[in-house]
Amino acid sequence: MLQQAFKKFIQILMLFSTLMILQACNHEEDEETEETDPAVSITDSYHVKYASDMTMISDGKSTFTIEISDVNTGSPLPGLNVNLMPMMDMVAGHMHDAPVGTVIDNGDGSYEMTVYYLMPSEMMDGTVMGEWELKIMIGGMGGETATFHPDVMMSMGDTTRVGLKGQSDMIMGMMAAENRRYFVFKNQLMGSTDNHSFSFFLAARESMMSHVAVYENVTLNQGDATYEYLVSPIVVEVSTDATSWTAAMSSDDGNYMVSGLTGLTDNVQGEIYVRLTIQGEQKTTNGLAPAGDGTNDYAVFTVTPGMTMSM
Numbered sequence: 021m022l023q024q025a026f027k028k029f030i031q032i033l034m035l036f037s038t039l040m041i042l043q044a045c046n047h048e049e050d051e052e053t054e055e056t057d058p059a060v061s062i063t064d065s066y067h068v069k070y071a072s073d074m075t076m077i078s079d080g081k082s083t084f085t086i087e088i089s090d091v092n093t094g095s096p097l098p099g100l101n102v103n104l105m106p107m108m109d110m111v112a113g114h115m116h117d118a119p120v121g122t123v124i125d126n127g128d129g130s131y132e133m134t135v136y137y138l139m140p141s142e143m144m145d146g147t148v149m150g151e152w153e154l155k156i157m158i159g160g161m162g163g164e165t166a167t168f169h170p171d172v173m174m175s176m177g178d179t180t181r182v183g184l185k186g187q188s189d190m191i192m193g194m195m196a197a198e199n200r201r202y203f204v205f206k207n208q209l210m211g212s213t214d215n216h217s218f219s220f221f222l223a224a225r226e227s228m229m230s231h232v233a234v235y236e237n238v239t240l241n242q243g244d245a246t247y248e249y250l251v252s253p254i255v256v257e258v259s260t261d262a263t264s265w266t267a268a269m270s271s272d273d274g275n276y277m278v279s280g281l282t283g284l285t286d287n288v289q290g291e292i293y294v295r296l297t298i299q300g301e302q303k304t305t306n307g308l309a310p311a312g313d314g315t316n317d318y319a320v321f322t323v324t325p326g327m328t329m330s331m
């Protein structure tokens with residue numbers, strides 16, 4: 021009798037330990053599937069890979085490659101209708117998007133994309149600003165969405181992004197009307213001493229959820245009775261001495277470029293000034309009338325020509 025009871029006890033014990041081992045196995049499997057590659061996002065139909073280095077994203081212009089393939093067969097899928105939507109969930113409590121560039125289909129299942137990040141995920145001292153989410157929408161409305169969480173670092177060294185504000189050019193802010201914000205993003209500085217070319221991207225805020233490219237004849241806040249604003253005429257000028265200004269060439273997609281820029285020496289830190297005037301109103305760093313002494317009259321980029329090109 022006692023022996024049988026003991027046998028039963030052992031059996032139960034064995035059953036228990038087997039269950040526990042099974043559970044442990046299951047748990048391990050769960051962990052394995054949870055431990056997914058942050059550079060890969062799977063949707064019903066697509067395997068979407070952030071093919072550029074996700075650990076090297078910093079505030080300002082970020083160009084990267086997304087590879088899309090059939091989730092079942094693995095075959096690359098060119099020719100898709102792909103849109104991207106970056107969104108920052110701020111610790112402060114609100115959300116906002118960021119300007120994006122045109123998506124380029126490389127024809128081999130890879131797509132080149134650009135996000136102009138407006139803010140780093142955290143400051144140099146570790147203060148967390150918020151979390152960026154990057155949605156890749158495939159197949160238009162009602163399509164499928166892949167999601168990534170890029171960690172956007174503060175940019176180091178040369179300026180990657182500067183801001184300007186409208187004076188009477190305003191938008192509805194979160195609490196009240198506020199000066200419209202403009203953002204100038206450095207693209208490239210090329211060339212050599214006294215003959216540089218500088219390219220940049222210009223965007224404006226319509227709302228926290230809409231930042232758009234700015235060029236001649238774009239209508240900002242279209243349909244808004246109070247804040248609709250026609251970007252015409254627009255004058256975008258560049259200088260290295262704040263005295264002689266060169267009009268930048270517009271690609272009519274937010275991209276601008278000046279070439280033959282004098283006044284910069286390779287490997288010596290210098291400054292490039294960008295002046296923006298729309299409908300005769302000069303945009304300033306603080307939204308006040310231009311002081312005329314350089315304190316608020318234009319955006320200032322600190323640059324070091326001849327160093328590694330920043331994209």
Ligand SMILES: [Cu+2]
Pocket residue numbers: 108110116138139149150
């Ligand atoms: Cu933010």
